[in-house]
Amino acid sequence: MTLRLYDTATREVRDFVPLEEGKAGLYVCGLTVQSEPHVGHVRSGVNFDVLQRWLRHLGYDVSFIRNVTDIDDKILTKAEAQGRPWYAHAAIMKRELDKAYAALNVAPPTYEPAATGHVPEMLELIEMLIAKGHAYAAADGSGDVYFDVRSWQQYGELTHQRIDDMEAAEDADPRGKRDPRDFALWKGWKKESEPETASWPSPWGRGRPGWHIECSAMAGKYLGPAFDIHGGGVDLRFPHHENEQAQSRAAGHPFASYWMHNAWITTAGEKMSKSLGNTLSIPSVLERVRGIELRFYIVSAHYRSHVEFSFEALDEAAVGFRRIESFLERAGDVAVGELPEAFVAAMNDDLGTPAAVAVLFDVVRDGNRADDPSVQAGQVLAMLDVLGLDPADPAWGPGSSNDQQLVEAVDVLVRGLLDQRTQARADKDFAAADAIRDQIKAAGIAITDTPDGPTWALEAGTK
RNA sequence: GGUGGGUUGGCCGAGAGGCGAGGCAACGGACUGCAAAUCCGUGUACACGGGUUCAAAUCCCGUACCCACCUCCA
Structure with a gap:
């Protein structure tokens, strides 16, 4: 039985065939560290952590790269609003994010590169694109460099759109673009409004990276020109991932074989980024339930299903999870057992965690019925381990x-x-x-x- | 305008032609001094209207409503 994954690019579930036998290269777009992480943000962290754990369970040698975007427009404006340097703001938010991941037992990736640490790699890529005729320095002397979408015939292939069908950005300040859909690879430094610390030297004058180029540069650096899986939230499909792929392929790199996108968690039907203040920030949600319970709530839904967040549903999930925990407590110390076949089948079917959780409950019931629950308890431990939900995992904190x-x-x-x-x-x-x-x-x-x-x-x- | 997704029982949430996923809640029973925990039992759910089929929540056509993305977003 092989792992099958839904690939956004082909819009179908297909067998996972790694480029190199026994190895899996995974790149996930991490967060822009601009504000306190909320429930929606960590969903992607949890979902891809489950993928990472499952790939490892299947025996793959996994290289998991998850970047951190630590320079962008929002970071600059929020830092300024709070009266601190942008890098300090990014660093503070990065620490908050690390805490949130730790609280949810999101295992660290192999490496977590930051955009600001990879400017030379980005410049190298941009120069290659210019040399190949797929990018140009803006004619207005702004120091901006754009990707020329018209020069890349396959543009739109990831999201199945034709350039002419795309609406040009409303705000499109043309800024020397040849086509309104051209996107920035490099943004010239705006002396009047931006701190000099947020600029780096380049052949086009001081400036900072465009948003998309960092991922192309870092994925290429750590995973090579071709790698297996690229992941992120659905909103990133376009423009971010479309642009990443266009840049990388235009530069001659095959890039990702599979694209995976996790769906949103919304509240009151709205994306969290738009809605209500900080009531859904991780620290505040963790005042209500434990991290392990929040993780269970997230894992109970399929990663491609939209979840409408509610505290009632979260509380219910927590109650259900305690049933599993109390079963383990009653069973006492047991060795980690084998995974039930049904569980393996569910996970191999595009990470079917809801079905996997159903198996978990079935086994708990069996165990509660049995005179000696040790076999079932061992299976439960094995399943929880794969899902990152083992209550005994020291990652949940040893307690002082x-x-x-x-x-x-x-x-x-x-x-x-x-x-x-x-x-x-x-x-x-x-x-x-x-x-x-x-x-x-x-x-x-x-x-x-x-x-x-x-x-x-x-x-x-x-x- | 383009692209994609959705609507499942009181609630959450799977499934993708035929056997009632699972959880929470509720009700009945067992156990208990009474409870709790646990177990057993109880549901004729798939937005609406047509169609295909021996058989449709699942496929097809149409309708309604909701959501996401279209160069700042997990």
Whole structure:
């Protein structure tokens, strides 16, 4: 059984055949570090992390490159609004993003190149494009360099559009373009409005990279002229990915074999980037549910399906996930087992995580029914591991030693109370027994009576 | 104007011609001193109108509504 993936370029699910047997090169457009990451932003991080983990599980030697765009218009304007240098602003937001990824157990990529670190590579590519007649320096002396879309006959091939059908940008300030659809490879430095630190020397004077060129340059540098999979959010299909492909192919590089795009998470039917302030920023969502629960919520939907975010649905997902966790707790220590066939089939079918999660629940039920749940628990662990949802993964944070001490302290206190309750029950003094249970419950601790005596755990629903 | 996606039970969310994915909630039952947890059972859902077919949520035609992208966006 082989992995099949939906390829945006061909619009079909097809067998994944790597360029080089046993290896997989993956490039994903990461974020522009311009503001605090929200739920929508991290979806792509989680989705492609699942892809990375699955490829590794299948035995591929994965090179996963996920870039960081650390210079662009928005960064400049937001930094200025906040009164700090653009690079400081980008660095702060980058740290926030790292924290968000860590909180969701998004494993780091092989390498995370930053745009500003690759200006020479971009210049090299731009000069190659000029030499081949696919790019030109603007005639107006602005220092801008544009890609000449009319010179590249296949332009539009990725998104199946013809140049003449595309609407030219409304704001199209022609700025010396030959065609309004030509896009910037290099942006000349605007002395009056932009800091000099946001400019680099080039054959066309000081300036900064256009948005698309960085990915062509970095993908080429780290994965080579041809690589397997290129990913990102749906909105990037056009113009970003179309332009990346045009640049790279015009420069003579075959570029990506497969294109994968994750769908949006919206709120109230609107994209998150447009909507409501910071209520959906990762730190604020994590005040409500744990990172592992948010990740489970994201993984429960297929990566190509649009998700309408709601806190109710998020809470439901969290409740469902706790069922899996409590099964594992009951099962005790078990070794990681084999993946059920149905799970493997689901994952191989274009990362069918919803079907995979259904298998997860089926096995949990089986395990809850069994006298000895260790086989099922082992399978559950294996599945959770692939999905990046193993609660025991140290990546979720070891909990500080302080926490550990607290747990031990609480354990002693609760055990004392539970002993009293057990005695009361033995004496058939149920009023007393229930009073103790209520007292413990009031503290946010649920108790479960088992054949081996009562156990306690923090109550579901309270984070 | 061009390109792409969507509308599934109370809610979330899969599926892509024939056996009721799964979860949450609800109801009944088992277990329990009572609960909790767990298990068992309970649903005749696929926007609307036609058509194809022995068989349609799934294919075809039409309609309605929603969303995304068209050079700043995950």
